[in-house]
Amino acid sequence: MKTIAKSLFVLSTLTAALSCHSQAAPKTATLYENVRVFDGTSEKLTPPINVLVVGNVIQTISVKPIQIPSGTTATFIAGGGRTLMPGLSDAHAHLYIAGVTADQIIVPNPDIAFLDKVASEQAQAMLMRGFTTIRDMAGPIFRVKDAIDQGKVIGPRIYPSGSMVCQTSGHCDFTPPEQLPRSFGGPLTPLEQVRFSSIVDGRAQVLTATRFNLRNGATQIKLATSGGGESHMDPLYVNEFTSDEIKAAVEAATDFGTYVSVHSYTPHSVRRSIDAGVTVIEHGQLLDEATVKYMADKGIWLSTQVFDEAGPSFPPDVRARKHELVLNQGNVWRWAVKNNVKLAWGTDLLFEPQNMYMQNTELVEMKQFMTPAHALKIVTHDNAQLFALSGKRNPYTEGKLGVVQEGAYADLLLVDGDPTVNLDIIADPQKNFRVIMKDGTIYKTTL
Numbered sequence: 001m002k003t004i005a006k007s008l009f010v011l012s013t014l015t016a017a018l019s020c021h022s023q024a025a026p027k028t029a030t031l032y033e034n035v036r037v038f039d040g041t042s043e044k045l046t047p048p049i050n051v052l053v054v055g056n057v058i059q060t061i062s063v064k065p066i067q068i069p070s071g072t073t074a075t076f077i078a079g080g081g082r083t084l085m086p087g088l089s090d091a092h093a094h095l096y097i098a099g100v101t102a103d104q105i106i107v108p109n110p111d112i113a114f115l116d117k118v119a120s121e122q123a124q125a126m127l128m129r130g131f132t133t134i135r136d137m138a139g140p141i142f143r144v145k146d147a148i149d150q151g152k153v154i155g156p157r158i159y160p161s162g163s164m165v166c167q168t169s170g171h172c173d174f175t176p177p178e179q180l181p182r183s184f185g186g187p188l189t190p191l192e193q194v195r196f197s198s199i200v201d202g203r204a205q206v207l208t209a210t211r212f213n214l215r216n217g218a219t220q221i222k223l224a225t226s227g228g229g230e231s232h233m234d235p236l237y238v239n240e241f242t243s244d245e246i247k248a249a250v251e252a253a254t255d256f257g258t259y260v261s262v263h264s265y266t267p268h269s270v271r272r273s274i275d276a277g278v279t280v281i282e283h284g285q286l287l288d289e290a291t292v293k294y295m296a297d298k299g300i301w302l303s304t305q306v307f308d309e310a311g312p313s314f315p316p317d318v319r320a321r322k323h324e325l326v327l328n329q330g331n332v333w334r335w336a337v338k339n340n341v342k343l344a345w346g347t348d349l350l351f352e353p354q355n356m357y358m359q360n361t362e363l364v365e366m367k368q369f370m371t372p373a374h375a376l377k378i379v380t381h382d383n384a385q386l387f388a389l390s391g392k393r394n395p396y397t398e399g400k401l402g403v404v405q406e407g408a409y410a411d412l413l414l415v416d417g418d419p420t421v422n423l424d425i426i427a428d429p430q431k432n433f434r435v436i437m438k439d440g441t442i443y444k445t446t447l
Contacts, residue, residue: 023034029054029406030442035079037061037300038420040086040403043373045418051084056440057399061406075446083215083418086380086402087132087156087411087438088426090359091303092282092346095158096196098122099353101313106174110123110194119144122356123155129360129429132411132438133157133401135220135346137261137282137394138164138172138335140195149395154443157411161222162213162265163198165206165249169233170240171198171224171263190396203248206241210252218391220252222282225262226269228316229307229321230351236286236321239269246276248364257391261303265325266292274300279389283348284332285325288358292335301386302336303344304329306365311352332340333369344386345378364427372423410440414447 008152030053036045052060052068068074097105099118104110123144126134134156136145141160147153161407166172168181172191181187183201191197198209210221225246227238227287234240246262253260254277262273267288270281280301282293295302307329310322337342345366347359366375384402388394399409414435419425425432436444 002014009299015421026057027069027117028440029068029074030058030077030440031066031068031074032077032079032412032414034081034086034177035084035414036081036119037404038083038085038373038376038380040384041377043371043420045083045420048079048081048237051404051412053412053437053440056410058404058406058408058410061404077414077445079414082434083413083420084404085376085413085415085419086404086408087413087436088130088379089133089135089156089362089383089402090126090131090346091124091135091209091344091386092137092275092348093134094138094348094350095119095122095126095134095136095144096141096194097350098126098356100351101353102351105194105196106190108190110190112138112194115194116143120147120153120155121190122353123148123153123158125356126359126441127154127156127436127438130158130413130426130433130436131359132436133159133384133387133396135159135161135383137161137222137348138196140216145217155400156438157341159219159390159395160217161220161261162218163192163195164217164222164224165198165200165209165213166224167240167245168199168201170210171226171228171231171234172229173199173233175199189384197208201245206245206248207252210249214252214258215258215391218258219364219387219393219395220258220280221249221260223249223278224258224264225273226264226266226279228263229265229310229325230318231315236265236324239272241267243272243276246273246278247277251276251400256393258393259389270295274298280344280386283325285329287328287332287335289331289335289339292332292341293339295336296339296341299342301342301344301389302332303346303386304331304332304336305346306333306368307348308358308362309410311355313352330368332367337370342382343378343388344383345375346383360429361427364423365397367423373420376419410437412437
């Protein structure tokens with residue numbers, strides 16, 4: 001009897017403690033009333049409806065009035081017929097170098113504390129532009145990601161790649177011509193010192209670099225398999241890494257349940273990468289239609305951009321390369337849409353802090369190649385489908401991303417106007433984005 005009494009006392013004490021905790025920290029809710037929804041996939045907005053967020057997920061969507069759950073602290077937002085849509089996403093961001101110039105990082109002994117601080121500031125700016133999720137495609141963004149996820153820094157969700165894996169004389173080899181490669185006794189480059197890139201050669205080194213990124217928390221792996229627009233050692237036509245080297249990265253990533261994405265522009269490098277098992281092609285602005293069809297047949301993703309000409313701060317050779325990419329990119333976009341290639345969109349903005357506002361304006365440029373609704377689908381639902389390829393390495397699994405559905409993450413924008421008809425609305429987030437919510441928390445409201 002004493003044992004039973006003691007057990008009942010413990011149980012009642014625990015129940016009381018849990019009850020007190022529940023009372024001390026009630027669930028929060030946000031009710032959006034009278035909003036028209038773009039759900040991430042539809043061609044048109046819904047008629048006026050109501051959307052209830054509880055905690056960090058969307059709980060209820062209804063044309064009827066929604067009751068707030070008991071014991072919940074609620075915020076009411078009068079939508080006034082505005083558009084409620086998923087937060088935007090950028091599938092090719094470079095958060096670690098978005099807010100610095102090249103001469104602030106490609107220097108001996110870069111200031112890592114300074115770079116972390118600037119990356120954190122840029123993270124907040126991205127969220128305030130409406131980007132609630134990004135896939136970071138090179139750099140040691142793990143510290144900033146962790147700080148965001150822990151609520152210490154304001155910013156988007158981040159799918160990190162870690163250091164970009166490149167070959168000697170490849171896309172991220174910025175060593176002076178006279179400096180020996182590391183395998184010949186040369187030192188780490190500045191970009192390697194900050195873990196922005198890893199310059200490796202041969203299957204064994206590719207395996208080590210890939211596993212190093214995965215050990216640090218990479219959700220996917222990025223290799224460079226062709227020349228680059230803004231690198232100096234490798235013209236655009238160059239094919240980088242042998243098939244066996246690419247296969248090594250694919251094998252290591254597959255063992256960890258994720259995929260490899262490659263920086264690649266030309267038909268030959270893209271085909272070599274696909275045949276070696278790569279899942280996603282980044283860029284592809286120099287492709288021909290036959291290779292675009294090959295991608296469609298193989299179910300390969302094209303994560304691409306709408307590039308602008310390089311600015312005057314870049315050297316003449318870089319401006320010339322960028323011009324070559326700009327000339328053909330319209331063809332690639334149209335071929336990809338026509339052949340139903342799996343499309344994702346990102347910006348690839350780097351080294352020009354004054355131009356980061358172009359994250360929104362470059363998105364709008366997709367209207368040259370498709371309807372506004374299709375463009376919105378790519379930067380919400382479709383990008384999220386790409387992010388989910390990270391499988392068990394996906395850090396965000398409590399709900400879906402990129403959609404307005406019951407059970408999805410509450411990453412939401414309340415927008416003036418109808419962006420499924422007028423995509424230009426996205427270009428001015430300061431004016432047109434009236435509410436920005438990520439993970440159920442409101443970070444901006446101007447209602």
